[in-house]
Amino acid sequence: MKEVINFIKNNVVDKIIIRDIRVYGWQLEYDHKIVSSAAKYLFEDLSFNENIVEVNDDNRPGIVKPNRYVTVHDTGDASHLHTAKFWSEAVYNRSWEQSPGDVVKYLCSYQYVVDNEGIYHNVPDNEVAYHAGDGTKFDYTLYKTNVIDDGKKGIVSISSDGYYEINNQVTNIKAPRVYQEKNGEVIVDRIPTTSDINDQSILCKVVDGYYHLGETYYSPGYKKIANRGGNNNSIGIESCITYGTDIYYTWQKTAKLVAYLLDENNLTIDDVKQHHYFSGKNCPQTIRMNGFWDHFLELVKVELQMRLFIKNGYSFKLMTNDSRISFNGRIKLTEGNKPLSFMIEVSKGEEKETIEFNVSL
Ligand SMILES: [Zn+2]
Known part of the structure; x- marks a missing residue:
């Protein structure tokens, strides 16, 4: 409890x-x-x-x-x-x-x-x-890199010659090329850089002591390197x-x-x-x-x-006399500067405890 x-x-x-x-x-x-x-x-x-x-x-x-x-x-x-x-x-x-x-x-x-x-x-x-x-062409795949797990979360970047790096160590895996066509003509075709990676990064996982990278691709529509899956x-x-x-x-x-x-x-x-x-x-x-x-x-x-x-057998209930709070916890009104007042009741079997809250707006 x-x-x-x-x-x-x-x-x-x-x-x-x-x-x-x-x-x-x-x-x-x-x-x-x-x-x-x-x-x-x-x-x-x-x-x-x-x-x-x-x-x-x-x-x-x-x-x-x-x-x-x-x-x-x-x-x-x-x-x-x-x-x-x-x-x-x-x-x-x-x-x-x-x-x-x-x-x-x-x-x-x-x-x-x-x-x-x-x-x-x-x-x-x-x-x-x-x-x-x-x-739907690609199944979830992890590609083994040559970079050994250094115990840290793998931060992925791209080297100047277009290879993925993990925690600044260059891997043996090439990042997808930045390539765009317009009306059948190639308008961009270059080596990718770190800033081409989407802002949630690339799948990177440790398996058997080595960092692995997921399947990636360059999305010409959104101009970012993204993940499959x-x-x-x-x-x-x-x-x-x-x-x-x-x-x-x-x-x-x-x-x-x-x-x-x-x-x-x-x-x-x-x-x-x-x-x-x-x-x-x-x-x-x-x-x-x-x-x-x-x-x-x-x-x-x-x-x-x-x-x-x-x-594990616990149950929770929000209790309040404050008309600004619904029983699901949503706050309906924020008028007035009085703190919001409510209780959360926790119970398990015979045990019951209530916690009181006064939260300022
Ligand atoms: Zn969406």
Whole structure:
């Protein structure tokens, strides 16, 4: 019990973040006030709206895959009509109505799509879906390098002659060439540099005392060197940025879903990747542009740890008389400068303990 109480005191309740952010949709951008929750744990059960599309040639090939990652996206779609349900239906029907009467085919797919209203499940977790932009030609592969593990996390860069370096030691593996064509003409063809690497870096793992690198490619569309394994080896989640919704609540629901998927698939926090990692695309754009990725990962870590406590028989309840807080922890109003007042009740069998919090706004 003591360990759980300490974890909650030290990791679950923190300062309230209140910040104006910009939300990026392809139709419109808008300003939005982010107000974080009373806790980094969302006091809500996970539930799924099963809406599995049948196996088809467009967006569910029915190919079974191993899961090595969870890929986080946002829809980049701010239209107030384009909810999680809408995009789930688009996957299910393999089409969507772009404008009244203009129905277009939809070849994208993802395992899940999330907004305030719920989590929709569209493709079985162990099957390929088309969301990461990295194709399906390459299986997850680790290439052994000549660089011996020095006990540190491998930081990947590129040498002046175009080879990958790990912790400044040149490897025997060539980085993909930067190559772009326009109207059939080659416009760029050069040796890559470190700045061509996507900002989540390159897969680098130690196996049997040697650093290994994953399969990489140059994405001419996004002008970055990216990793393979997005479509073939990950579970894709779209988080909605729909105008008029509570964006932070969607992030928390998404974090809870990610924690569940990590747990179910024996993955770790390092296996949570942005879409950007697999293609160089600026996605999830709103989280990236507003600097919320590390915070999002913190939410996932807390959800994961709380999930493990729950598996060990603990249960958690948020209790409050403060009308500004919902029982799931969302803060509804920030008016007034009185501290937020609430309690978290932890119980296991007969044992019960309550922690009181007064958090200033
Ligand atoms: Zn994406």
